[in-house]
Amino acid sequence: MAEAENFIQAYIDEDLAAGKASAIRTRFPPEPNGYLHIGHAKSMFVNFGTAEKYGGKCNLFFDDTNPSKEKTEYVDAIRRDILWLGYRWDKEVYASDFFDTIYAFAEKLIAEGKAFVCDLSPEEIKNTRGTLTEPGVESPYRNRSPEENLRLFREMRAGKYRDGEKCLRAKIDMASPNINLRDPVIYRILHATHHRTGDKWCIYPMYDYAHPICDYLQGVTHSLCTLEFEDHRPLYDWVGIELGFSPKPRQIEFARLNLTNLVMSKRYLKKLVEEGTVHGWDDPRMPTLAGLRNRGIPAAAIRDFCARIGVAKANSECEIGYFEAVVRDYLNACAPRAMAVVDPLKLTVTNYEGEEDVEFDVNQTAEGAGTRKIKFGKTLYIERSDFSLDPPPKYHRLRIGGYARLKSAYIVRCDEAVTDGTGKVVEIKCAYLPDSRSGSDTSGVKAKGVLHWVNAARCVDAVLKRYDHLLRDADYAGQDFSERLVKDSEHVFAVKAEPYLDGAAEGEAFQLMRTGYYKTCREDGKLVLSEIVSLKDNFNK
Ligand code: ATP
Ligand code: MG
Numbered sequence: 001m002a003e004a005e006n007f008i009q010a011y012i013d014e015d016l017a018a019g020k021a022s023a024i025r026t027r028f029p030p031e032p033n034g035y036l037h038i039g040h041a042k043s044m045f046v047n048f049g050t051a052e053k054y055g056g057k058c059n060l061f062f063d064d065t066n067p068s069k070e071k072t073e074y075v076d077a078i079r080r081d082i083l084w085l086g087y088r089w090d091k092e093v094y095a096s097d098f099f100d101t102i103y104a105f106a107e108k109l110i111a112e113g114k115a116f117v118c119d120l121s122p123e124e125i126k127n128t129r130g131t132l133t134e135p136g137v138e139s140p141y142r143n144r145s146p147e148e149n150l151r152l153f154r155e156m157r158a159g160k161y162r163d164g165e166k167c168l169r170a171k172i173d174m175a176s177p178n179i180n181l182r183d184p185v186i187y188r189i190l191h192a193t194h195h196r197t198g199d200k201w202c203i204y205p206m207y208d209y210a211h212p213i214c215d216y217l218q219g220v221t222h223s224l225c226t227l228e229f230e231d232h233r234p235l236y237d238w239v240g241i242e243l244g245f246s247p248k249p250r251q252i253e254f255a256r257l258n259l260t261n262l263v264m265s266k267r268y269l270k271k272l273v274e275e276g277t278v279h280g281w282d283d284p285r286m287p288t289l290a291g292l293r294n295r296g297i298p299a300a301a302i303r304d305f306c307a308r309i310g311v312a313k314a315n316s317e318c319e320i321g322y323f324e325a326v327v328r329d330y331l332n333a334c335a336p337r338a339m340a341v342v343d344p345l346k347l348t349v350t351n352y353e354g355e356e357d358v359e360f361d362v363n364q365t366a367e368g369a370g371t372r373k374i375k376f377g378k379t380l381y382i383e384r385s386d387f388s389l390d391p392p393p394k395y396h397r398l399r400i401g402g403y404a405r406l407k408s409a410y411i412v413r414c415d416e417a418v419t420d421g422t423g424k425v426v427e428i429k430c431a432y433l434p435d436s437r438s439g440s441d442t443s444g445v446k447a448k449g450v451l452h453w454v455n456a457a458r459c460v461d462a463v464l465k466r467y468d469h470l471l472r473d474a475d476y477a478g479q480d481f482s483e484r485l486v487k488d489s490e491h492v493f494a495v496k497a498e499p500y501l502d503g504a505a506e507g508e509a510f511q512l513m514r515t516g517y518y519k520t521c522r523e524d525g526k527l528v529l530s531e532i533v534s535l536k537d538n539f540n541k
Contacts, residue, residue, distance in 0.1 A: 024056030034266030
């Protein structure tokens, strides 16, 4: 067998060696109460990846025990996003598939004196739970007979009581140092319509009780979850032991993925959608998989990122810049280059007439990508910031009397700037050097600056969108999400793009020279260039 790549695999190896497990089965367990985010991609990487490593299987398990928050819309979105990311589950299973068995197990616990119906209110239960230093107080209903408990539990199921009026609690130990073992609630009354079982049930099992049962019934050998469940493991094990599960699934916890500048909580993401801060769950600024897909980020880059950050036992926060660097590596290798001018300034080549084809490199980093033809002409647009009347030191772009190369075409010399009444430059007039054509330059002139441009007679008007991160950076880490939220994080520009981009397939990724990686899309028939990731790599790998 290949060597363990992380501590989870080391545990599994132990279990295999000890004969505690044979065929490995894991599950990816989303609750269908929102869209998956990049944190879930890590969970998938761990669950699907571990199963694959051992030639095992991974189920898709919908943890749908909380009907008031769950919807079929989310189930559909979750399935779509997992498939997009490139994972294939074995069985698709729902906690609600097992509601009958979960209920029968509860009656078994009652019959054996291991669970009781409690009339304390949720508030009273919370207040009698004790603290880390003080034991809890036993419920006055703790010693009801199994017969009475069974009758009451059946009445709960039959709908005799209101929400919160009664609940079923495991009878464990109110003095346990682990608060989760202090007679935890395992069933609650909730008169709510479930997205799959409708109104069949008005009592629902709690996560900590249902999860080990569902794992066992699916044949899960290793239940891989995030660290916040570490304190719940004793309860997970209690359920398995008391119900006599054999072989009992093993819960192993790993660190959550946290990324700077991103919110990783479905609850908060939902708030952003509902309050209109973003356009929807798939807004390109969202850390949801739907958002990342819409942003133009390749699924393979996300999987690769998860593999590179690894699986650890301790929580930490990963720089968003690292994720972006991985994405940039992918796009750099495959995205064709193109030109668009964000803040156009007219450039007239005074000594040039007509037009001609010049050869533009499709992607210098991709071997064999070759060139494509673009039309050079008399009237062009360049970036306003590529000309200065009063250039700072080391300015290699255009100035009066200065030279620069127009990408793939000629070196030009700027002779004159035309200003309007307010002194704003509205046009520059340049002369081109006929013997400076790219690839056959014999001019002898050194032009350090290479500028991108578009042909004014052929370019198309497009909309370019740039995005800020949703949250301010790590310096604000302790603060509440709403305080860190960047309010206006979408920036829209009217730009001039080469006609080639207008003919590109919807959703294609380009490197807009000197601007960034952008994806093409259409809004009301108009070309939109939507930022995937900036060009600047400010992350030190
Ligand atoms: P959220 O807090 O965003 O709602 P959750 O944990 O409630 O997340 P679930 O749908 O219950 O969301 O998560 C499914 C699985 O994904 C769980 O096993 C959970 O531990 C895991 N998971 C959720 N967020 C992360 C994360 N940031 N990093 C790694 N795993 C995660
Ligand atoms: Mg959850």
